[in-house]
Amino acid sequence: MTYHIAPEATTGAFGELSIDTKCCRPLDTVTVRVGGRAQGDSRGIIRVLDANQSLYYETEIELTNNRGETRFTAAGDLGVQWVYLTWPDEPRYSRYLNFRVDCETAIETGDDDFDALYPFTRDMMQLGRREYMIPNSKLVGYTSADSGVQCIWLRDCIYGLPAYKYWEQDMSCGLDRFAEAQEPNGMIPDAVEPDGKTWRTPVESDVEYIMVLAVWGTWQVTGDDTWLAATMPYLARALNFIQTDPRFWDTEHGLVKRPHSCDTWDFDIEGAPSSGEGRRVIATCDQSGYYLAFRAMSGMYRHLGQHAEADKWATEAEEFRQRAVALLWDGTKFLHHFHVDPIDHGDFDESQQLAMGNTWAMTRGLASPEQAMRIIDEYRRRHIATGDAYPWWSLQPGYPDKLDYWPSHPHLHQGGYANGGLMPWVGGELCRAAFLFGREDYAVELLRQYADHLRRTGGAHVWYWPNGEPGFRTNSEVPYASWGMAEWLNALVEGLAGLQDLSGQMRHMQVAPRWAVTPLDKLRATVRYAVSSDYFSYRMRIDRPAATISLEYCGSGQSADFQVLLPAEWRPETVSVNGQPVSFGVMQMDASTYVTFPGPIDAVGTATVECEVDQV
Numbered sequence: 363m364t365y366h367i368a369p370e371a372t373t374g375a376f377g378e379l380s381i382d383t384k385c386c387r388p389l390d391t392v393t394v395r396v397g398g399r400a401q402g403d404s405r406g407i408i409r410v411l412d413a414n415q416s417l418y419y420e421t422e423i424e425l426t427n428n429r430g431e432t433r434f435t436a437a438g439d440l441g442v443q444w445v446y447l448t449w450p451d452e453p454r455y456s457r458y459l460n461f462r463v464d465c466e467t468a469i470e471t472g473d474d475d476f477d478a479l480y481p482f483t484r485d486m487m488q489l490g491r492r493e494y495m496i497p498n499s500k501l502v503g504y505t506s507a508d509s510g511v512q513c514i515w516l517r518d519c520i521y522g523l524p525a526y527k528y529w530e531q532d533m534s535c536g537l538d539r540f541a542e543a544q545e546p547n548g549m550i551p552d553a554v555e556p557d558g559k560t561w562r563t564p565v566e567s568d569v570e571y572i573m574v575l576a577v578w579g580t581w582q583v584t585g586d587d588t589w590l591a592a593t594m595p596y597l598a599r600a601l602n603f604i605q606t607d608p609r610f611w612d613t614e615h616g617l618v619k620r621p622h623s624c625d626t627w628d629f630d631i632e633g634a635p636s637s638g639e640g641r642r643v644i645a646t647c648d649q650s651g652y653y654l655a656f657r658a659m660s661g662m663y664r665h666l667g668q669h670a671e672a673d674k675w676a677t678e679a680e681e682f683r684q685r686a687v688a689l690l691w692d693g694t695k696f697l698h699h700f701h702v703d704p705i706d707h708g709d710f711d712e713s714q715q716l717a718m719g720n721t722w723a724m725t726r727g728l729a730s731p732e733q734a735m736r737i738i739d740e741y742r743r744r745h746i747a748t749g750d751a752y753p754w755w756s757l758q759p760g761y762p763d764k765l766d767y768w769p770s771h772p773h774l775h776q777g778g779y780a781n782g783g784l785m786p787w788v789g790g791e792l793c794r795a796a797f798l799f800g801r802e803d804y805a806v807e808l809l810r811q812y813a814d815h816l817r818r819t820g821g822a823h824v825w826y827w828p829n830g831e832p833g834f835r836t837n838s839e840v841p842y843a844s845w846g847m848a849e850w851l852n853a854l855v856e857g858l859a860g861l862q863d864l865s866g867q868m869r870h871m872q873v874a875p876r877w878a879v880t881p882l883d884k885l886r887a888t889v890r891y892a893v894s895s896d897y898f899s900y901r902m903r904i905d906r907p908a909a910t911i912s913l914e915y916c917g918s919g920q921s922a923d924f925q926v927l928l929p930a931e932w933r934p935e936t937v938s939v940n941g942q943p944v945s946f947g948v949m950q951m952d953a954s955t956y957v958t959f960p961g962p963i964d965a966v967g968t969a970t971v972e973c974e975v976d977q978v
Contacts, residue, residue: 369400372400373397374399374400375399375400376399376456376457377396377397377398377399377403377406377447377449377456377457378395378396378397378398378457379394379395379396379397379445379447379457379458379459380394380395380459381393381394381395381445381459381461382395383461384461384462385461385462385463385464386436386461386462386463387436387463387464387465387888387899388436388437388440388463388465388888388897388899388916388917389435389436389437389886389899389900389901389914389915389916389966390435390436391433391434391435391436392433392434392435392436392461393431393432393433394408394431394432394433394434394445395429395430395431396408396423396425396429396430396431396432396447397428397429398425398428398429398430399449399456402428403425403428403449404424404425405422405423405424405425405430405450406422406423406425406430406447406448406449406450407420407421407422407423407447407448407449407450408420408421408422408423408432408434408445408446408447409445409446409448409455410434410438410443410444410445410446411438411443411444411446412437412438412439412441412443412463413438413439413440413441413442413443413463413895414438414439414441415444416438416439418437418438418964418965418966419434419435419437419965419966421434422450435914435916435966436463437463437916437965437966438463438916438965439463439895439918440463440464440465440890440895440897440918441462441463441464441895442460442461442462443460443461443462443463444458444459444460445458445459445460445461446458465888465890465897465899466528466529466888466890466892467480467528467529467855467888467889467890468480468886468887468888469854469855469859469885469886469887469888470885470886470887471877471880471882471885471886472882472884472885473880473882474813475809475810475813475814476809476813476854476858478813478816479813479816479850479851479854480528480851480854480855482816483525483847483848483850483851484525484528484529486821486822486841486842486847487504487522487525487526487842487844487847487848488529489840489842490504490505490506490507490518490522490840490842490844491503491504491526491530492504492505492512492514493532494512494514494556496539496554496556496557496558497557497558499535499538499539499542500532500535501514501535501536501539501554501556502514502530502532502535502536503515503518503519503536503554504518504519504522504526504844505518505844506518506824506843506844506845507822507823507824507839507840507841507842507843507844507845507846508823508824508825508835508836508838508839508840508843509836509838511838512555512556513553513554513555513556514536514539514553514554514555515552515553516540516550516551516552516553516569516572516573516576517552517568517569517572517845518844518845519536519537519576520572520575520576520579521787521844521845521848521849522844522845522848523576523579523580523848524579524848524849524851524852524855524856525844525847525848525851525852526844526848527579527580527583527891527892528889528890528891528892529892530892530893531892531893533580533583533584533893534580534584534586534589536554537573537576537577537580537593539554539558540554540560540573541573541593541596543560544596544599544600545603547603547607548570548599548600548601548602548603548604549562549569549570549600549603549607550562550569550570550572550573550600551569552566552569552628563628564621565620565621565623565628565629565630566620566628567604567610567618567619567620567645567648568620568626568647568648568651570600570601570603570604570655571601571604571648571651571652571654571655572651573596573597573600574597574600574601574655574658574659575651575654575655575658577590577593577597577658577662578655578658578661578662581662581866582863582865582866582867583866583867583891583893583894583896584893584894585866585867585894585896587665587666590662590665590666591666594662594663594666597659597662598659601652601655601656601659604618604652612642612644612702615644615685615689615700615702616681616682616685617644617648617649617682617685617686617689618644618645618648618649618652619642619643619644619645619648619702620642620643620645620648621641621642621643622641622642622643622699622701622705623643623645624756624757624760624761624780624781625645625646625647625698625699625717625718625719625756625757625780626645626647626648626718626719627756627780629780631761631767631768632767632768632769632770632771633765633766633767633768633769640703641701641703641705642701642702642703643699643700643701643702643703643705644689644690644699644700644702645698645699645717645719646686646690646696646697646698646699646717646719646720646722646723646728647717647718647719647722649682649683649686649690649728650686650719650722650723650726650727650728651722651726652682653679653682653683653686653726653727653728654726654727656675656676656678656679656682657675657676657679657727659671659672659675660672660673660674660675660676660679663675665866683727683728686728687728687729687733691733692713693736694736694737694740695716695720695736695737695740696717696719696720696723696728696729696737697713697715697717698712698713698715698717698719698757699717707761707765708764708765710761710762710765714759715757715758715759715760716740716741716744716755716757716758717756717757718755718756718757718785718788720737720741721737721788721791721792721795722791723737724737724738724791724795724798724799725791725794725795725798731799731800731951734795734798734799735799735800735801735952737795738792738795738796738799738801738804739801741753741792742801742804744758748828750784750828750829751784751826751828751829751830752784752789752811752815752826752830753789753792753808754784754785754786754788754789754792754826755782755783755784755785755788755828756779756780756781756782756783756784756785756788756825757780757781757782758782759776759782760776760777760778760781760782760783761776761781761782762776763775763776768781773833773834773835777827777828778825778827778833779825779833779835780825782828783825783826783827783828783833784825784826784827784828784830785824785825785826785846786812786822786823786824786843786846786847786849786850787843787845787846787848787849789808789811789812789849789850790812790846790847790848790849790850790851790852790853791849791853792808793805793808793809793812793850793853793857794849794852794853794856794857796808796857797853797856797857797858797876798857799951799952800951800952800953800954801952802876802879802927802954803879805853805857805858805876805879806858806879806880808853809850809853809854809857809858812850815830819832819841820841821840821841821842821843822841822842822843822846822847822850823839823840823841823843824839824843824845824846855887855889857876858875858876858877858880859875859876859877859887859889860872860873860874860875860876860925860927861873861887861889861898862874863889864923865919867891867894867896867918867919868889868891868896868897868898868917868918868919869919869920869921870919870920870921870922870923871898871917871919871921871922871923871963872922872923872925873898873900873913873915873922873923873924873925873926873961874924874925874926874927874956875887875900875902875913875926875927876927877902877904877927878904878911878926878927878928878929878932879927879929882904883903883904883905883906884902884903884904885901885902886899886900886901886902887899887900887902888900895918896918896919897917897918898915898916898917898918898919898922898963899915899916899917900913900914900915900916901913901914901915904929906929909932909972909973909974909975910970910971910972910973911926911928911970911971911973912968912969912970912971913926913967913968913969913970914966914967914968915961915963915966915967915968915969916963916965916966916967917963918963919963920962920963920964921960921961921962921963922960922961922962922963922967923958923960923961924957924958924959924960924961924969925949925956925957925958926956926957926958926971927954927955927956928955928956928957928971928973930953931975931976932955932973932974932975932976933948933955933973933974933975933976934946934948934957934971934972934973935972935973935974936971936972937957937959937969937970937971937972938968938969938970939959939960939961939962939967939968939969940961940962940967940968940969941968944959944960945959946958946959946971947959957971
């Protein structure tokens, strides 16, 4: 049989189009090759559209001998993207091809101390993930690493959120189960069991702020406005409960109180002569949490268009912070707590304790930058003075054994568990605070200590004795403490890499890379929410001989605020964004210098900072 091949129905009539990838990451280079039509072509037009059909790259290719190629940087919305070939004399495209752009959270520097932290944390924390079908609904959450009980604690979920938001798909169903179990008076339970039963530890005064922060952080990832609006009444009732219940609200000081516990922990002192009902304290840990929760309420109401409520909570937050600082700041640190009721600790000077809640005071905004620097310096001083393995203390010092507060609990001897034990989450929050408040060199030192700890021990327990030996409170201790590993990952991502979601869904990003404090000169950082296609990615190069920092970036959002740490002795001279000079600011954080400027996220963005070097 003989066939007649029609030239108008072959490649020769349309041209050739090929790309060198089927799937790549944002900021990867993609090569496009073009072959002209049989009639011969001297030029063609390439257009690249992202998964949302937004054009982000267009160029005209010159063809030589009917062949040509171009390269572009992948960007735009994640998913299946489009490459179109159009000939200048044609109204429509002649050929198209698809490729995928996808990514996950990653830090890529060539230094294992930093690069290995995300995959290690992800893989270990998922060992603590629990999923249950309780009556008519699903419960998903993350457990602590010292409990064989199958329940889901709310606090374990929220304190793992800084990490699991990058890989978890079921973000909100666990919170729904806690909201559904809210008591009529507004009280939120501590935990939900696989059969749907709930309970609350009487000592806890922090559960309500934890619920607020959990909803706020979850909405930032999901962007589910309908869910947020439906959940707000639960949060309002919860905060009304904590501010009206006489067990938890101190009307004289206008602050939250609790029984005398070890900072944020869930047990009272046992062997003290006074009764539990007569020894209330106002703890720093609670005040920082409610201050941040009030700010979160303001932000959520503002997003939902309820501006009067937003203004009310913003005012409440600032007034609350002022009252807390006036009562608890001692000039060097925040007190462990203030005694509402007198408690006799003998000759032990409790005011000298450096309580774990000081790290939250910094990262939650209770402390001013100046106060934060003093707290960080006190941690560093005490670490040198004590010689302890790490400055991760729950309390430093813990209550002495001679007080005999916990006679039946050897894990609560001085230096153990929440009575002076070393807790990774404290170290992670301290590290992030050091990045945020002008102690970047110390933060890198802490981060490298933690990376070394993981290499040597293979994981992170809930707590350690001061010499670094793992502590055992129960027979269920395992080396994957989500409340701990998540805080260290947060120190890396928001602290060193400087990537923080300011608005939710990464629409507006803070990009504050602090790599200049390391020897690294070329690196890449990406964050992505697994439940959506929201992401941000940058490549950074520090040219130390030329005193220049360059950034190439892209994302799914609209804008970014840049705060770029400069190497010591550098001073910015010019800043350009997408090739155009822009005005910039200079922010001093003690001896650290940051150059600040805005940048749009509409395709592949570039930013260049040129500096002069002070001669020493």
